[in-house]
Amino acid sequence: MTSENDEQRTRVTARDVAARAGVAISTVSKALSGRGAVRRETRERIIEIANELGYESAQQASRAAGRTATIGVIISDRFGRLTVPLLLGAIEELSERGIALQLFDGRGDPIREQHFVESLRQRRADGILVAGAGLYPRPPIRGGTTVPAVYALSWSTSPEDSSVVSDDAGGARMAAEHLVATGRNRMVFVSGPRDDAASQVRLAATRSVLSENGLTLAHHPIFGSWSEHWGRQAALQLMRSGVELDGIVCGSDQIARGVLEALRESGVDVPERIAVTGFDNWDVVVSASRPTLTSVDMNLHTVGHRAAELLTDKIDRPSPATVLRVECDLVLRESSALG
């Protein structure tokens, strides 16, 4: 992971980069350290030129020399439904690259995180991966570290930081488009808590697909919790309301499984009368549902892999801040089969 061209490394200086970019040396230094005010376009251009020329800052060179092949991973929710596949994907990617990791559960507490960042600095870790517990923005880690960091799933609110996220809206669009394509036109949206970003993003994407097809929801969206129990309740509530439905878009697989159980016990045929979709593609839930459940897979394992990959690339050479979006997949099963 060190540069292949030692000769070049000793020749290119910040002065060369500044000359080529037509900026002051101090601007190069600010741009490459990511500390100090530099316009985003300027910064990206300087990084590009520095990479082209094979420039390494003194800090970078010393880091390459002293690399420990160890990175710190900060999670916020140790057994979280989303944290686990994300973490496993990242661990696999790091391990394939011969990089060890030290894990820390910050529990979303900035002070705990800062303490860990400090201990990582003492250990001379090469980088930090911050794995979120859900689909929401988060402040950058504290600690003023100059070690490269990448955020996964939850994205950093700082435009200086790089994040890898799931294309949640794209996934919700896939489910809605599938229902529209199979002739459903009286749909309802059932999700977890109203103010969860996941509920809101998925609802907006669903509505936008309906609107593009000249449709609207047949019932106002209903919000509750991320559980099977809530799914059952929501389905009973919908049946009691008397509204005509032919599709139920659920915000999670657990909600969808509850919905399917209630429909089954009320003698409503799925998918003949009502199609149902989930979100998460959680194997134990989708395959045990009756009928089996069509669901959106956020590819969290891939999100973890990509985040670890981006981080190790950044450790090798600086790169502009970026937000990578990992596409979702729609996995078709019986609950939405064509009639």
Add this chain to the structure above:
Amino acid sequence: MTSENDEQRTRVTARDVAARAGVAISTVSKALSGRGAVRRETRERIIEIANELGYESAQQASRAAGRTATIGVIISDRFGRLTVPLLLGAIEELSERGIALQLFDGRGDPIREQHFVESLRQRRADGILVAGAGLYPRPPIRGGTTVPAVYALSWSTSPEDSSVVSDDAGGARMAAEHLVATGRNRMVFVSGPRDDAASQVRLAATRSVLSENGLTLAHHPIFGSWSEHWGRQAALQLMRSGVELDGIVCGSDQIARGVLEALRESGVDVPERIAVTGFDNWDVVVSASRPTLTSVDMNLHTVGHRAAELLTDKIDRPSPATVLRVECDLVLRESSALG
């Protein structure tokens, strides 16, 4: 993690240990390296004396000096139901101790494992944790490494190795004793594949509790797969058989959930007429079951913690081979409540 008493460390020699133990110096060396034929009792006595005297072998001292605070973790089944909590427990324990880890999925292939052990040696890892995917014995890792190793969940067949396992039989006993204590006396055992060690160990423990209480199974044990689908089928098969039952002991939560669904749909009251128990205490399954499911928790997270703890202790100082058994817990819920 280095000895607190540097003065003592330089004074005690293998000769001192040999003198105290009344054996040859070569025997001390064999006993402490774990290589070479030494009677088990002799070996344990030598280790005890070495620890008492604060003796460190040259190898150990050099290891302490060159410690990398990195250990290798070998798993066999990356997304395995049992692997994940075990791995997370181990990672947490290591991270709390400031130890980084490098993960490797050996997929149960000795050649792949050997390759990884070699790469760990190059990295100068301090130890190896081998996390199994199930409750069965496994051969020791190959590669003739002298690095300390601990096996978790699956135990090593070599008496030289240390393992941390779940007390599976104890857990099964708890479930059976609970059913007997609540007055059930016509029980049946439904499990996954017949030749899985988990099926056999749990069946034997169940039978032994019944026998201690002057009971026998009311129906021969039935084996299938570890799925909800199989649980439903098994329950239907039992109802068709016409046998009188008041308890169904299931080999897993997924089987139990299927059993509960079939009983519910056939109008059989649980727990009034039939009590049902699961195994795994898998939150998403036990809490969504109707009624909620009484289950045995193998405390896999604790198994992972203890294994990591034992390994780091062994890195600090040699200790005799041991097999630690982590107790299970029986978690009572509605499916077996008192009438």
